[in-house]
Amino acid sequence: MSVPEIFHGLVYQLNLEVDPGSNNYALSPARLGEGGEAQVFQASLADGRIVAVKQRRPEEHDGGLESTTTPRSLGGFVNEKNVLKRLEESAPKHLLKSLGYFDDLILLQLFKGKNVGDYIQNEPLTSESFLRLVHFFRQLTKALHELPASPHGDITWSNAMYDEENLVVLIDYSQVGITRSFKGTPLFMAREKIEGKKIDQKVDVFAMGVMLYWFLKRQHPYITDTHAATKNLFLELLRGDYRGGLDLRKFTDIFGSSDIHLFERLNTILKKATATDIEDEESEQFVEATSPTNLEKRYLTVELFVQELEDFFNLVKLGNMDLITSGQVQEEAVV
Ligand SMILES: Nc1ncnc2c1ncn2[C@@H]1O[C@H](COP(=O)(O)OP(=O)(O)O)[C@@H](O)[C@H]1O
Numbered sequence: 001m002s003v004p005e006i007f008h009g010l011v012y013q014l015n016l017e018v019d020p021g022s023n024n025y026a027l028s029p030a031r032l033g034e035g036g037e038a039q040v041f042q043a044s045l046a047d048g049r050i051v052a053v054k055q056r057r058p059e060e061h062d063g064g065l066e067s068t069t070t071p072r073s074l075g076g077f078v079n080e081k082n083v084l085k086r087l088e089e090s091a092p093k094h095l096l097k098s099l100g101y102f103d104d105l106i107l108l109q110l111f112k113g114k115n116v117g118d119y120i121q122n123e124p125l126t127s128e129s130f131l132r133l134v135h136f137f138r139q140l141t142k143a144l145h146e147l148p149a150s151p152h153g154d155i156t157w158s159n160a161m162y163d164e165e166n167l168v169v170l171i172d173y174s175q176v177g178i179t180r181s182f183k184g185t186p187l188f189m190a191r192e193k194i195e196g197k198k199i200d201q202k203v204d205v206f207a208m209g210v211m212l213y214w215f216l217k218r219q220h221p222y223i224t225d226t227h228a229a230t231k232n233l234f235l236e237l238l239r240g241d242y243r244g245g246l247d248l249r250k251f252t253d254i255f256g257s258s259d260i261h262l263f264e265r266l267n268t269i270l271k272k273a274t275a276t277d278i279e280d281e282e283s284e285q286f287v288e289a290t291s292p293t294n295l296e297k298r299y300l301t302v303e304l305f306v307q308e309l310e311d312f313f314n315l316v317k318l319g320n321m322d323l324i325t326s327g328q329v330q331e332e333a334v335v
């Protein structure tokens, strides 16, 4: 693909080789975000469109635990580009659309708001905010289905945006379909990933489990000090000391229900979603592992996890009943 004229200036601007003669672009000072391998900016193009631009960092700025051994050509940025190209053939509702590609740049549709994490991760725990989290998980499950490969490999609430209709859109495809990788966001990484084993969608289940645990307890299920150096985080996760379930009395207060047994169900879901042990689908243990009562093994699929969360929800009938129809949380709920 040849680089359209209007993008030339943008490329120069992002490389900080400003061409004063060009009026083809304007770069907002707002940087939308940054991660291990790339930065995201807002830019406006000559035709008036305002877009997001994801730029791979120059190699000399690579660093840290995540980029020590991977050759640049095999990095997440290239993978993300390939995934976005594959998506052009379909029009998935919950996935990101690219508007153009260059060596070190991907132009993306721009989302006006912040990422999902900014809206829900520190919300006080109420039945409404809990409902919003479940709604987010349900849409995330749909997004995962729309991906051309599995797992997503870097599920966090900061890798999801709300679009103008409040649909959840999954972003950041640098790890999509990669089945053996140490890359991702440390706090959300499943043990098998840290151990360098072959991974599948159960790593996405774990990441969602960490979000649920964080939302309900304001802690990581295994890591005591989330500010500690990355290496210590990994070591704690490998040791696998579960920090325990919920204080159920507190929950009956928050949700205005006296039936403590219902909330025990939530503890079960939490434990299974964040289990460090997994079972191979082909092994004899398969049937046992899918049983909701087997707390030691993680859910095999995101659906099993979200379905049980919704079943729990319907049993306690929490939150805004307008958002619940025929046993399910509505797709288009306003956030
Ligand atoms: N298209 C976009 N529109 C608006 N903000 C975005 C967009 N893409 C990313 N961001 C913001 O930038 C952050 C980092 O983007 P992401 O694609 O996750 O990059 P990284 O691979 O560096 O984590 C996101 O968490 C989000 O807040």
Ligand SMILES: [Mg+2]
Pocket: 035, 158, 159, 172
């Ligand atoms: Mg990201």
